[in-house]
Amino acid sequence: MTYTIDLHPEAIREINDSYQWYEDRLEGLGHRFMDAVDKQLSSIARHPELYAKKKGNYRESLVKGFPFAIIYEILPKQEVVFVSYVFHSKRNPRLKYKR
Numbered sequence: 001m002t003y004t005i006d007l008h009p010e011a012i013r014e015i016n017d018s019y020q021w022y023e024d025r026l027e028g029l030g031h032r033f034m035d036a037v038d039k040q041l042s043s044i045a046r047h048p049e050l051y052a053k054k055k056g057n058y059r060e061s062l063v064k065g066f067p068f069a070i071i072y073e074i075l076p077k078q079e080v081v082f083v084s085y086v087f088h089s090k091r092n093p094r095l096k097y098k099r
Helices: 009-025 029-046
Strands: 004-007 053-055 058-062 068-075 080-088
Touching: 004 009, 004 029, 009 029, 009 080, 029 058, 029 068, 029 080
Parallel strands: 004 080
Antiparallel strands: 053 058, 058 068, 068 080
């Protein structure tokens, strides 16, 4: 079963801001970032329990090739994966689970 991905509005903003930052540095790099995020979200949707719980019900999955982690929780009754953050690894790790 594939779960539906639901992104917190701030997670969407984080993805868009990061896309733009990478694209400003090197044309096409933002697209590679988006592809890596999309691929990881697809993996999470197909196998949400594959990734370990890190704090409470929050799970964490790394984005291949970029210093980001996708922080999410599974809502099994609704068959939804709720993504709270797309979190850059250089940020304060205490902020990962604040939403």
